[in-house]
Amino acid sequence: MQGTRDYNPKQMAIREKVFNTITRCFKRHGAETIDTPVFELKETLTGKYGEDSKLIYDLKDQGGELLSLRYDLTVPFARYLAMNKITNIKRYHIAKVYRRDNPAMTRGRYREFYQCDFDIAGQYDAMIPDAECLKIVHEILSELELGDFRIKVNDRRILDGMFAVCGVPDDKFRTICSTVDKLDKMPWEDVKKEMVNEKGLSEEAADQIGEYVSLQGGMDLAERLLLDPRMSQSKQACAGLSDIKLLFSYMQLFQLTDRVVFDLSLARGLDYYTGVIYEAVLTQAGVAPVSSDAPNRAEESVSVGSVAGGGRYDGLVGMFDPKGRKVPCVGVSIGIERIFSIMEQKAEASAEKVRTTEVQVLVASAQKNLLEERLRLVTELWNAGIKAEVMYKKNPKLLSQLQxxxxxxxxxxxxxxxxxxxxxxxxxxxxxxxxxxxxxxxxLIGEIKRRTSEA
Amino acid sequence: MQGTRDYNPKQMAIREKVFNTITRCFKRHGAETIDTPVFELKETLTGKYGEDSKLIYDLKDQGGELLSLRYDLTVPFARYLAMNKITNIKRYHIAKVYRRDNPAMTRGRYREFYQCDFDIAGQYDAMIPDAECLKIVHEILSELELGDFRIKVNDRRILDGMFAVCGVPDDKFRTICSTVDKLDKMPWEDVKKEMVNEKGLSEEAADQIGEYVSLQGGMDLAERLLLDPRMSQSKQACAGLSDIKLLFSYMQLFQLTDRVVFDLSLARGLDYYTGVIYEAVLTQAGVAPVSSDAPNRAEESVSVGSVAGGGRYDGLVGMFDPKGRKVPCVGVSIGIERIFSIMEQKAEASAEKVRTTEVQVLVASAQKNLLEERLRLVTELWNAGIKAEVMYKKNPKLLSQLQxxxxxxxxxxxxxxxxxxxxxxxxxxxxxxxxxxxxxxxxLIGEIKRRTSEA
Known part of the structure; x- marks a missing residue:
C-alpha cells in the first residue's frame, strides 16, 4: 500500500533498540504511559490541525459512529484528560498515527508512522516543565548518537506580537504564521512573495517581518528584543520574551544551552500552540539530503533533518471540556521515523551484523535418532529460562545445525x-x-548463563 | 467510542508486565518480530474469515486504494511471507486488531484489541513446531499464574473425516463445522437442532456426530479412533489421528501433557485451518462468569475463559502467491484482553498498590529559594541514569513533596x-x-543505586 511499509526482523531489532532508549529516558523523568484507540470520533479531530485536516483518514460509515484514524497523539491526549477530568499528569505515549500525505519514503516520511510523545499537563510555575521537555530532547538525541544537533526555540506570543507590531491584520496572523513556517523549506524571497502576492500583506509589513525572522541568538537576544522600540510595544511579545529568558536560565541549570538557539523564524504549523515552541534538527553534513531545487541553502539540509518538535498548548484540553476548563500542557514529539532511517543506514554501513533473535544456544545432535534427547534437553533449558532452539528435523546434519x-x-x-x-x-x-x-x-545451565551473560 | 477504551497508567503498568512475560517467552523460543500496517488492501482480507467477514472495518474511499483495518495478525503475516518470498521464519507479532463486533466489555471483548501471535512458517518434520506452539501456551499461562487451565487439541482433518463418515455432504462441511464450533456456548441439543432444522442435515447424521464430539481423551483416544470401524474408513481422519499421536509424544517430552486433552468437539471458526487446532481455557472456578441461560453446563464457564488458540494453516500463504506456492504454517494467538481483565481484577483485589512510574528519588527542598539547587541536583541524577523527579514549583512545601x-x-x-x-x-x-x-x-548516586537496586 502506498506510503506504508512492513518492518522486517532486522528493522524491528533496530526499532526496538531506539524505542528502548527513548522509553528509558521518558521513565527516567518519571512519566507514566497511557494508550488510546487508533481511531477517534471524527468530530474530536475536526478543527484541530488547520489546513492539514484534509490529510485525516476517515473510516467508512458502516452504521454507528463516524470515526477517523488519529492524526497525532496530542489531540487524543487532550480528549483523554478532559474526559477523565485529569488536571495533572506526566505521560508518554508511543504509537502510530496516520496522515494521507504524499509519501516521501526516502526521507523517512510515511502515511503510517510512529510518534513518541512526552507531555506534562498541569498548572505549574512557568517554564520548569517546558525546560524539562527540552532536556529530554537533549538526552535522547545525545544518547542515540545521531551526530550534531541544534534545538530551535521560539514562542507563539512573540510571533503574534511581532505580526501585530509589523502591521499584520489580526485575522491574518494564522495564515502569515504558516507562511513563516515554510522558511525552513524556501528562501526568504519566496516566503515574502507568498505573503505579499498570495496572502495580500503589504510589502512594508513583510519587510519588517523579514528583519525579525532572520534573528538568532540566546538569552541575550531575548533581552535585546525586550528593549526593541517596536517589539516592546506588544504585551504579548514581552510576555513571550520574558519566558524565553526564564527558559534559558533553567536550560543552563539542565546543562543544555550549548545546543539551543532562540530563532524567530521558527513558527510550527499546528494551530493549538499557545506559548513556547521548539524543534530539534540534525546539523551534521551528509545526514540530510539536500533537495535539488535549493541546493545552496544551508537551512534546507537542516530542515530535512528535523527529528523532534513540540511546544506549549494551554487551550487544547479546554476544547474538549463541556465547561471549557483549561489544563495547561507542554510536550514534545520525537520524530522517530527519521531516526529509524538514520539508524538503518548506519547499521547497513557498519560491518557488525544485526542479530534479530537473542538465542543463547542451539541444541544439536551429532548422530541420527536423537530427536527425543534433543527435545528433552531443550525443554530443560527453556524451563530454566535459557533462550534456546532446536531444529525441527528428526535427523538434521551437524553441519547444517552449525551453519x-x-x-x-x-x-x-x-x-x-x-x-x-x-x-x-x-x-x-x-x-x-x-x-x-x-x-x-x-x-550445563550455569555454564550457558555464564558464557552469555553479557548478551 | 463503542467497544473501545483508553488505557490509564495503572492499566498500562499491568499491560506492560503481561507483555513482558509473553515477549520473554517468545524470545526464549527464538522468535524474531515483524510489524505490518494497521490497514491492508481490502482485497487481502476478503474471503479469509468466513461468515465473520462482515465484522471488518473499512476505510472511507477518499481516492486511491480501498483499505480495511486488519482483522487478525495471521492474514497480514501470510501476505508478508508471500510478498517477500519468505519460506522459513519463526516470528511473533504483538499488535491491535479490529472487529465490528457487539462489544461485551465485561467479558474482555472489544472492537479494538491486542493479539499476541507466535507462528512458525516452513517445511519441517511433522508436529515438532506444532508441539512447540503448545509448549509456549503452557509456559505463558503457567508464568502468568492465572490458575488452572486446560489445552484442547483437535485436527481439522479429523473433523472433516468425521463429517464424511457420518454422511455430511461435502458442501456442508464448513457450515456444519461452524455449528460444531458453538458447542462451547450451547448444549448439544441446540447444536443438533441448528444442524437439522437450519442446515438441513439428517437426524441420523447429526446423532452420529453427536457421539463423536462428546469424546475426550489423550493419545489413547487417538489410538482407539484409529481402530474405530467408521472413522478408520476416512484417510483424512487417519492422517489427523496419527498426527495427534505424534503430537502427544512430543508434548510428553516437552512436559505438558498434564494440561492437554484431545477433544473432538473443538472446531474453531476460521476458514484457513488445515490441520491441528487448539484452544486453551481457564478452568478455575470463579474466573469465568457463567451465563444465566445455561447455568448448569461446565463447558460454558470453560469456554468464556478461552485465553489462547491457534492451529496449522498450510494453505493461506499460497493464496497470496501469484504462483500459489505454499508455505506450511502453524501458530498460536494469546487472548491478551481476557488476561488483562483477570490481572486487573487481581490487582484490584490485592492490597499491593500498582506503581505507574519507576522513579527512584524525588529531589526536594526543606526551605524556600532552592529551585536552582534542586534543578542542578536532579540534572546530575538524570545524567547518571537515575530515575528522578522534582516538583515544578519554585517553593514547594516539604510536606507536599513527601506526600x-x-x-x-x-x-x-x-x-x-x-x-x-x-x-x-x-x-x-x-x-x-x-x-x-x-x-x-x-x-549520593551510588547510595541511591544501592538502595533501589531491586526495583
Missing part, C-alpha cells in the same frame, strides 16, 4: 552424541572460536 | 536545605521508614 548458528548469530551449540549420552555430558561448542568442552548435564 | 512520594510510591527523597548545602551533603530520606541519613554529594 544455522553462524547465520543467526547463536553463540553456543550444545551437541548431543551417543558417547556424550553414555558419559552423562553435553559437548558445548563456542561457535566463534570452535572451542569445545564436555560439560556434565547438571552444570 | 507526592507516598502517593506515587517513590521510595527515596533527596532533601536539600541551607545547612546541607553548607556542609556539602544531601539528606536522603527513606519514605517507608522515615529514616534519614546525611550523604556527601559525591556518594
Amino acid at each position: 544455522f548458528c553462524e547465520e543467526t548469530g547463536i553463540p553456543l551449540v550444545a551437541i548431543l552424541g551417543e558417547q556424550e549420552l553414555k558419559d552423562g555430558v553435553v559437548k558445548l561448542r563456542v561457535v566463534a572460536t570452535r572451542e569445545e568442552v564436555d560439560i556434565s548435564q547438571s552444570d | 507526592f512520594c507516598e502517593e506515587t510510591g517513590i521510595p527515596l527523597v533527596a532533601i536539600l536545605g541551607e545547612q546541607e548545602l553548607k556542609d556539602g551533603v544531601v539528606k536522603l530520606r527513606v519514605v517507608a521508614t522515615r529514616e534519614e541519613v546525611d550523604i556527601s554529594q559525591s556518594d
Whole structure:
C-alpha cells in the first residue's frame, strides 16, 4: 500500500533498540504511559490541525459512529484528560498515527508512522516543565548518537506580537504564521512573495517581518528584543520574551544551552500552540539530503533533518471540556521515523551484523535418532529460562545445525552424541572460536548463563 | 467510542508486565518480530474469515486504494511471507486488531484489541513446531499464574473425516463445522437442532456426530479412533489421528501433557485451518462468569475463559502467491484482553498498590529559594541514569513533596536545605521508614543505586 511499509526482523531489532532508549529516558523523568484507540470520533479531530485536516483518514460509515484514524497523539491526549477530568499528569505515549500525505519514503516520511510523545499537563510555575521537555530532547538525541544537533526555540506570543507590531491584520496572523513556517523549506524571497502576492500583506509589513525572522541568538537576544522600540510595544511579545529568558536560565541549570538557539523564524504549523515552541534538527553534513531545487541553502539540509518538535498548548484540553476548563500542557514529539532511517543506514554501513533473535544456544545432535534427547534437553533449558532452539528435523546434519548458528548469530551449540549420552555430558561448542568442552548435564545451565551473560 | 477504551497508567503498568512475560517467552523460543500496517488492501482480507467477514472495518474511499483495518495478525503475516518470498521464519507479532463486533466489555471483548501471535512458517518434520506452539501456551499461562487451565487439541482433518463418515455432504462441511464450533456456548441439543432444522442435515447424521464430539481423551483416544470401524474408513481422519499421536509424544517430552486433552468437539471458526487446532481455557472456578441461560453446563464457564488458540494453516500463504506456492504454517494467538481483565481484577483485589512510574528519588527542598539547587541536583541524577523527579514549583512545601512520594510510591527523597548545602551533603530520606541519613554529594548516586537496586 502506498506510503506504508512492513518492518522486517532486522528493522524491528533496530526499532526496538531506539524505542528502548527513548522509553528509558521518558521513565527516567518519571512519566507514566497511557494508550488510546487508533481511531477517534471524527468530530474530536475536526478543527484541530488547520489546513492539514484534509490529510485525516476517515473510516467508512458502516452504521454507528463516524470515526477517523488519529492524526497525532496530542489531540487524543487532550480528549483523554478532559474526559477523565485529569488536571495533572506526566505521560508518554508511543504509537502510530496516520496522515494521507504524499509519501516521501526516502526521507523517512510515511502515511503510517510512529510518534513518541512526552507531555506534562498541569498548572505549574512557568517554564520548569517546558525546560524539562527540552532536556529530554537533549538526552535522547545525545544518547542515540545521531551526530550534531541544534534545538530551535521560539514562542507563539512573540510571533503574534511581532505580526501585530509589523502591521499584520489580526485575522491574518494564522495564515502569515504558516507562511513563516515554510522558511525552513524556501528562501526568504519566496516566503515574502507568498505573503505579499498570495496572502495580500503589504510589502512594508513583510519587510519588517523579514528583519525579525532572520534573528538568532540566546538569552541575550531575548533581552535585546525586550528593549526593541517596536517589539516592546506588544504585551504579548514581552510576555513571550520574558519566558524565553526564564527558559534559558533553567536550560543552563539542565546543562543544555550549548545546543539551543532562540530563532524567530521558527513558527510550527499546528494551530493549538499557545506559548513556547521548539524543534530539534540534525546539523551534521551528509545526514540530510539536500533537495535539488535549493541546493545552496544551508537551512534546507537542516530542515530535512528535523527529528523532534513540540511546544506549549494551554487551550487544547479546554476544547474538549463541556465547561471549557483549561489544563495547561507542554510536550514534545520525537520524530522517530527519521531516526529509524538514520539508524538503518548506519547499521547497513557498519560491518557488525544485526542479530534479530537473542538465542543463547542451539541444541544439536551429532548422530541420527536423537530427536527425543534433543527435545528433552531443550525443554530443560527453556524451563530454566535459557533462550534456546532446536531444529525441527528428526535427523538434521551437524553441519547444517552449525551453519544455522553462524547465520543467526547463536553463540553456543550444545551437541548431543551417543558417547556424550553414555558419559552423562553435553559437548558445548563456542561457535566463534570452535572451542569445545564436555560439560556434565547438571552444570550445563550455569555454564550457558555464564558464557552469555553479557548478551 | 463503542467497544473501545483508553488505557490509564495503572492499566498500562499491568499491560506492560503481561507483555513482558509473553515477549520473554517468545524470545526464549527464538522468535524474531515483524510489524505490518494497521490497514491492508481490502482485497487481502476478503474471503479469509468466513461468515465473520462482515465484522471488518473499512476505510472511507477518499481516492486511491480501498483499505480495511486488519482483522487478525495471521492474514497480514501470510501476505508478508508471500510478498517477500519468505519460506522459513519463526516470528511473533504483538499488535491491535479490529472487529465490528457487539462489544461485551465485561467479558474482555472489544472492537479494538491486542493479539499476541507466535507462528512458525516452513517445511519441517511433522508436529515438532506444532508441539512447540503448545509448549509456549503452557509456559505463558503457567508464568502468568492465572490458575488452572486446560489445552484442547483437535485436527481439522479429523473433523472433516468425521463429517464424511457420518454422511455430511461435502458442501456442508464448513457450515456444519461452524455449528460444531458453538458447542462451547450451547448444549448439544441446540447444536443438533441448528444442524437439522437450519442446515438441513439428517437426524441420523447429526446423532452420529453427536457421539463423536462428546469424546475426550489423550493419545489413547487417538489410538482407539484409529481402530474405530467408521472413522478408520476416512484417510483424512487417519492422517489427523496419527498426527495427534505424534503430537502427544512430543508434548510428553516437552512436559505438558498434564494440561492437554484431545477433544473432538473443538472446531474453531476460521476458514484457513488445515490441520491441528487448539484452544486453551481457564478452568478455575470463579474466573469465568457463567451465563444465566445455561447455568448448569461446565463447558460454558470453560469456554468464556478461552485465553489462547491457534492451529496449522498450510494453505493461506499460497493464496497470496501469484504462483500459489505454499508455505506450511502453524501458530498460536494469546487472548491478551481476557488476561488483562483477570490481572486487573487481581490487582484490584490485592492490597499491593500498582506503581505507574519507576522513579527512584524525588529531589526536594526543606526551605524556600532552592529551585536552582534542586534543578542542578536532579540534572546530575538524570545524567547518571537515575530515575528522578522534582516538583515544578519554585517553593514547594516539604510536606507536599513527601506526600507526592507516598502517593506515587517513590521510595527515596533527596532533601536539600541551607545547612546541607553548607556542609556539602544531601539528606536522603527513606519514605517507608522515615529514616534519614546525611550523604556527601559525591556518594549520593551510588547510595541511591544501592538502595533501589531491586526495583
